Amino acid sequence: MALRSDWLPALAAFEAAARHQNFAHAAEELHLTASAVSHHVRKLEARLEVSLFQRHARGVSLTAEGRQLADAAGSAMADMEGVLRSLRAARIEHDRVRITTLHSLAYTWLMPRLPAFVALHPQLRLSVDTEIALTRFDDGGPDLGIRHGPGHWPGLTAHHLMDDYLFPVASPRMAGMDTMREAADIARLPLISDHARQGWHDWFRAAEVHGVKLDERYTFSDTTDALNAAVHGLGAALAREQVAVPYLQSGQLCRLPGPSVKARWGYYIVYPAHRRLRASAQLFLDWLLSVEKD
Known part of the structure; x- marks a missing residue:
């Protein structure tokens, strides 16, 4: 006997009633009335010419035939739900862009700009990974990376996103700020470092300050942690322009005397x-490149 489409509502009602062993609970799940569920079950029984439930004062229970059909219907519904979930997941992944970048850049540069991208492409989903280690672009891994470096990595295409510049900053409330007149004065302050390849020695050399002893007292692996240490008055930090902007705009940090030195490394989008980039990742790449042109 071929299964016709008009059997499906009755089978769905029966499967829920068999699972709950209760018409009222099945009706609540299906957003029907108990009488509608009962009608569907009786219609199915009439077509099959078998009793699926034993009805008694305390409720209902499955007959042997009902149990046989319930097992098959439950298995079929579970299979359908599994397929539907996988299809939904595939659709979600199709619209997802996976990005890997530095925490410092994500926190201070990327996050403030993301609402503009979301407004342009509300259907897309974003996953942002900020692990310190360089992420491998394996299958199932990130679509794009924003890296700070020389601009060439084996096996990766790299698009220049923006240059960066180094300059000293400190909290305007830090003791001794009123005595900072020139670059050489900064050497008297406790200095905060991060793990960047360019540091205080490079900056003082560019500022033509020689023969001074530097007190690099605090070191952090992440640039935002170094800047937050400066916000709390621990000392002067060597800021990167792109990362320092929100701290300067909010007044938490201020620039100290001395030059702004172009960093040897810049920021690049890599993949x-x-x-070939998926369509959603290409949209994000195009948007990133347009951000710096605006």
């Missing part, structure tokens, strides 16, 4: 050279 595997052998792999």
